[in-house]
Amino acid sequence: MKRYVIVWLGLLAIVALEVAVTLARPPAKLLLAGLLFFALIEAGLGLLYFMHLKYERRSFMWSVILAVVIAVVLMDHFWLDAFRLLHQRLSAP
């Protein structure tokens, strides 16, 4: 149980860091990159320790992680269209 309490405290510390970074008002792109970095660390800790992937077979761990990563990568194709719309500067209806 001690191990899980340490991970829990680590996750709380990362949440505190996220809030602190947000309140420092960095540029939006930098803030997004920082928050995604922290969120990925939290997700990694949650998957490996809370969800026990660290203690499963490597083949199982990578099958699960790669399935989600591939799905997320496949969703990346529409960003170009989002930026195209941004540059058109369409106003709200």
Added chain:
Amino acid sequence: MAELTVVGEPSPFGVTSRKLGIWMFIVADAATFAAMLFAYGYVRVANPDWTRPFALWPTIANGIVMTVVLLTSSLTVIAAVLAAQAGRKTSALRWLGATMLLGALFAALHLREWIAMIGDGWRPFRNPLGGTPLVGATFFSVTGLHLLHVIVGVIVIGVIALGYRRGRFDPGHLEAIGLYWHFVDLVWMFVFPLVYLMNLR
């Protein structure tokens, strides 16, 4: 009469079919949430007049409390699984009860926030601050789907706890619902920074 023997293949990953099943659900659900968050990102990038509606007090402060509550509920569900695996049934049931209470608290805080926003004029397709109405659409859809997962999780934990108390369910069932609950927690680790912190005024 000949005896019929059914021989199954061993699991390719060395896990029970129950655990494999819940993991397959989690992978599919992760893709669903990823699609929701990507859609939110798309409309946010594409809208130059995006409104940042949230103040540090009360919305972000409420979000921090909700995050702490949900993270703590992950710890209590682990305590329940460990107690069940050690054969400490009463302790496991108490920890499951604590998890349900924390889940219900999270849902109550979330609903209170929704009610306050609706009172301020926010709707899925209306922005009282005058910017794009997609702010409300994405906020209510992303947080609504997550809230639905929390509420369903609390109910299922209750059902599992009842079954476990009556001896119908074993520690493996607790582990399966624990995996689901951790996943709900994990999704919030993306929703909170992307939907709340990125929308701080």
